[in-house]
Amino acid sequence: MADVTIWNxxxxxxxxxxxxxxxxxxIHATIADALDAGGADRDDGPDHEIRTATLDDPEHGLPPDVxxxxxxLLWWGHEAHDEVSEAVVDRVQQRVLExxxxxxxxxxxxxxxxxxxxxxxxxxxxxxxxxxxxxxxxDPGHPIADGLDESIELPRTEMYGEPFDVPEPDRLVFxxxxxxxxxxxxxxxxxxxxxxxxxxxxxxxEYPIYEDDDVRRVLRNAVDWATPREGAPRTFGERD
Amino acid sequence: MADVTIWNxxxxxxxxxxxxxxxxxxIHATIADALDAGGADRDDGPDHEIRTATLDDPEHGLPPDVxxxxxxLLWWGHEAHDEVSEAVVDRVQQRVLExxxxxxxxxxxxxxxxxxxxxxxxxxxxxxxxxxxxxxxxDPGHPIADGLDESIELPRTEMYGEPFDVPEPDRLVFxxxxxxxxxxxxxxxxxxxxxxxxxxxxxxxEYPIYEDDDVRRVLRNAVDWATPREGAPRTFGERD
Amino acid sequence: MADVTIWNxxxxxxxxxxxxxxxxxxIHATIADALDAGGADRDDGPDHEIRTATLDDPEHGLPPDVxxxxxxLLWWGHEAHDEVSEAVVDRVQQRVLExxxxxxxxxxxxxxxxxxxxxxxxxxxxxxxxxxxxxxxxDPGHPIADGLDESIELPRTEMYGEPFDVPEPDRLVFxxxxxxxxxxxxxxxxxxxxxxxxxxxxxxxEYPIYEDDDVRRVLRNAVDWATPREGAPRTFGERD
Amino acid sequence: MADVTIWNxxxxxxxxxxxxxxxxxxIHATIADALDAGGADRDDGPDHEIRTATLDDPEHGLPPDVxxxxxxLLWWGHEAHDEVSEAVVDRVQQRVLExxxxxxxxxxxxxxxxxxxxxxxxxxxxxxxxxxxxxxxxDPGHPIADGLDESIELPRTEMYGEPFDVPEPDRLVFxxxxxxxxxxxxxxxxxxxxxxxxxxxxxxxEYPIYEDDDVRRVLRNAVDWATPREGAPRTFGERD
Numbered sequence: 001m002a003d004v005t006i007w008n009x010x011x012x013x014x015x016x017x018x019x020x021x022x023x024x025x026x027i028h029a030t031i032a033d034a035l036d037a038g039g040a041d042r043d044d045g046p047d048h049e050i051r052t053a054t055l056d057d058p059e060h061g062l063p064p065d066v067x068x069x070x071x072x073l074l075w076w077g078h079e080a081h082d083e084v085s086e087a088v089v090d091r092v093q094q095r096v097l098e099x100x101x102x103x104x105x106x107x108x109x110x111x112x113x114x115x116x117x118x119x120x121x122x123x124x125x126x127x128x129x130x131x132x133x134x135x136x137x138x139d140p141g142h143p144i145a146d147g148l149d150e151s152i153e154l155p156r157t158e159m160y161g162e163p164f165d166v167p168e169p170d171r172l173v174f175x176x177x178x179x180x181x182x183x184x185x186x187x188x189x190x191x192x193x194x195x196x197x198x199x200x201x202x203x204x205x206e207y208p209i210y211e212d213d214d215v216r217r218v219l220r221n222a223v224d225w226a227t228p229r230e231g232a233p234r235t236f237g238e239r240d
Numbered sequence: 241m242a243d244v245t246i247w248n249x250x251x252x253x254x255x256x257x258x259x260x261x262x263x264x265x266x267i268h269a270t271i272a273d274a275l276d277a278g279g280a281d282r283d284d285g286p287d288h289e290i291r292t293a294t295l296d297d298p299e300h301g302l303p304p305d306v307x308x309x310x311x312x313l314l315w316w317g318h319e320a321h322d323e324v325s326e327a328v329v330d331r332v333q334q335r336v337l338e339x340x341x342x343x344x345x346x347x348x349x350x351x352x353x354x355x356x357x358x359x360x361x362x363x364x365x366x367x368x369x370x371x372x373x374x375x376x377x378x379d380p381g382h383p384i385a386d387g388l389d390e391s392i393e394l395p396r397t398e399m400y401g402e403p404f405d406v407p408e409p410d411r412l413v414f415x416x417x418x419x420x421x422x423x424x425x426x427x428x429x430x431x432x433x434x435x436x437x438x439x440x441x442x443x444x445x446e447y448p449i450y451e452d453d454d455v456r457r458v459l460r461n462a463v464d465w466a467t468p469r470e471g472a473p474r475t476f477g478e479r480d
Numbered sequence: 481m482a483d484v485t486i487w488n489x490x491x492x493x494x495x496x497x498x499x500x501x502x503x504x505x506x507i508h509a510t511i512a513d514a515l516d517a518g519g520a521d522r523d524d525g526p527d528h529e530i531r532t533a534t535l536d537d538p539e540h541g542l543p544p545d546v547x548x549x550x551x552x553l554l555w556w557g558h559e560a561h562d563e564v565s566e567a568v569v570d571r572v573q574q575r576v577l578e579x580x581x582x583x584x585x586x587x588x589x590x591x592x593x594x595x596x597x598x599x600x601x602x603x604x605x606x607x608x609x610x611x612x613x614x615x616x617x618x619d620p621g622h623p624i625a626d627g628l629d630e631s632i633e634l635p636r637t638e639m640y641g642e643p644f645d646v647p648e649p650d651r652l653v654f655x656x657x658x659x660x661x662x663x664x665x666x667x668x669x670x671x672x673x674x675x676x677x678x679x680x681x682x683x684x685x686e687y688p689i690y691e692d693d694d695v696r697r698v699l700r701n702a703v704d705w706a707t708p709r710e711g712a713p714r715t716f717g718e719r720d
Numbered sequence: 721m722a723d724v725t726i727w728n729x730x731x732x733x734x735x736x737x738x739x740x741x742x743x744x745x746x747i748h749a750t751i752a753d754a755l756d757a758g759g760a761d762r763d764d765g766p767d768h769e770i771r772t773a774t775l776d777d778p779e780h781g782l783p784p785d786v787x788x789x790x791x792x793l794l795w796w797g798h799e800a801h802d803e804v805s806e807a808v809v810d811r812v813q814q815r816v817l818e819x820x821x822x823x824x825x826x827x828x829x830x831x832x833x834x835x836x837x838x839x840x841x842x843x844x845x846x847x848x849x850x851x852x853x854x855x856x857x858x859d860p861g862h863p864i865a866d867g868l869d870e871s872i873e874l875p876r877t878e879m880y881g882e883p884f885d886v887p888e889p890d891r892l893v894f895x896x897x898x899x900x901x902x903x904x905x906x907x908x909x910x911x912x913x914x915x916x917x918x919x920x921x922x923x924x925x926e927y928p929i930y931e932d933d934d935v936r937r938v939l940r941n942a943v944d945w946a947t948p949r950e951g952a953p954r955t956f957g958e959r960d
Contacts, residue, residue: 134421136401136402136403136422136423137402137403138402138403138404138423138425139403139408140403150403161376162376162377162378162415163376163377163378163379163380163390164378168379168410168411168412170408171408172408172412175402175415175423175425176423177417177418177421177422177423178417181374181417182376182417183376183378183415183416183417183423185378185415
């Protein structure tokens, strides 16, 4: 069991009726449901303690004690990346390096948190076209792919295309095929310090992506994978 | 300038009229032409000394002195992988570890040489469908992508699909999109010992893939990239 | 809980009194004890079902059904690598690619099994000097380092020095310092197919290395880490 | 030939007589000499156009036009990392992602520029002990090791020890052995965007490390390696 915090910008859902129709309680609520917030027994992994946090909460809902108690943080943001304070970015980065898992979703590729940890622009190509995406499992041995078939098909998505300006992933789990002719590395694993980071592409606010059973399964698998493992001490500084 | 040896199984072209129509002098001759065997000045890199070798030559055209003088070896094979002798595979492996570059083409994924160096089955999915492939440059900073646009489009190809059972590439340069709905990691860089290895997917014998200008450019870039660099001594064994 | 098979060449212990004095029941028995073969409750992880196999058993103790039931295979060999049959090497490789974990110990770097999976010579430098080795944890966040301090100190070991002719590890957990002046990448993680591979340097037959508490902890951690995870299907071949 | 800019904090040399005795014209001048600033023909590679820049120059000597013309930037800093402006760090990062090579030296591990590109703390252990360091070539096939023997020995250095909180290097070229008992990954290669980054450990201000012939050779090799290669366009944003 992990202590999971789902962070959502939570602006589109309150500003745009079309988005509100898809995610009436916010994307964070739908993700919480996917992770089985209710505490019912999961048949495919441990239950989690779930909390949510949003941009407009004090300290964006991520004061030090919340992050201290968080094993895995999920991050969804889009239109207000610049409003996230540097203090919170510093804090998230530090916790990841100490071991907290981080799952960055969709347009979160441009979040300060992800760019800080990657060291690159995290830019990509995109098109709002609402056509099919098929995510191929390129690493079937990876636990994030547990329980999936050879691919996941999403009938209507926004397109993200290469190049994706990130460091070469430690391990690439998914690559997306788009009906319009593009490809994208859509499931990328990294480690930074003691923390595990997973970038997962699906999740545009205008489509009910987080209602998809396979996507929900990936989110659960990713939380399990990103949960901190015990290691050895991280000791720095002057030695005798 | 590099000493380049192009190895071709050279059976399809002699057995099958359709293939002979595409590659009348053998795939190796077309690749040699792509690398500018005639010695004319290249405007995009150094000239090379080119030789070719085929399965039915004595020692498959790869006796020790030929490999000793080879800086970069290209490998195309398909229907007769099993006829390649273990002695020649041993020799090629040893030369790669010493620094010789190796470029494995298309169905060469199943060659003994490639499987030996990868340690995996190198299996994949495929379909003979003759539809469009688009190779996206996912690593625009890589010298193998020099001079290309954001993608290469091949109107008629055989499809190769994921999963591709190879070790995670050191660097992934191309990912293919197929009209039929699949993706494939179609340009994969590895180093083994002091040698550089590049797997490049395009090249089915029934389509004139090696006549394509962009594909030819990739072959030239790959030869330049795989040419051995000087390093430090590889010294093994007992120390004083 | 994992089904663990410990493979030992088991020749030195029967041929050499000095080695027999250190490992009277064979290195495999000592490793089995380290993994808590007796079934007593471990305080630092799950119990395992342990079996052992040796070179002189029929099929080296690794017939298909044994490998089929093995989650993690440990491998110790030294003087008789060449006596291991190709059929058994094929079988072990196949099982690793399917997901079986493999832990290669000390002089097992030169085993056919490890060389097959690495694709390189796996050569290194060495000296029989019986001086101190200190294994530094370079990746404190890795679960194989769980419960260790910042380093492991072994007062008397054989020295292994760089260069070590293996592919760049996916993740380097330990680097050894030797009193005589050398360094070595002594804990290397790889994935091949769906299987996890860990090379761990310590373990010369003339020193009671596998009695060391920290070394035993690493072995237990490595078994936990190498235990197969569920993933997605590995489907290859022709598609419709 | 590359356009090389050597950036030096240049404070210790002006504030501390002991350092001034070692580097009377500044560390940058000694490095420039190592790279053959005078323009004489090098026998081991191309000449370079060298310029130097220091912290107390306007814009730290790195206005946009200087960076625009720089192929490879070397960076040495220690006591005044915090005085480097964010604007210059932004600019250096952007240029690296566009393709500029970056060589970070010794205590530059804690520079804003390196931490920005790595996404980690870049922390380590250290001890001012003035004893021997031996840098082992762990990747003899790497061009940065060209012309070296199996190791470089420096009789008096500051010690840096693991853990080193950086992302797993793309390629590890050197690992240091320290007389006092530690090890360190002392030559680490990364790519970020289109730029190549090399971290090289030697270079404490109180020892004449940059006068050492092998160290100078590594600096020259590293500049050659980090010089930008041509690739494909980096095109981001909305697609039709």
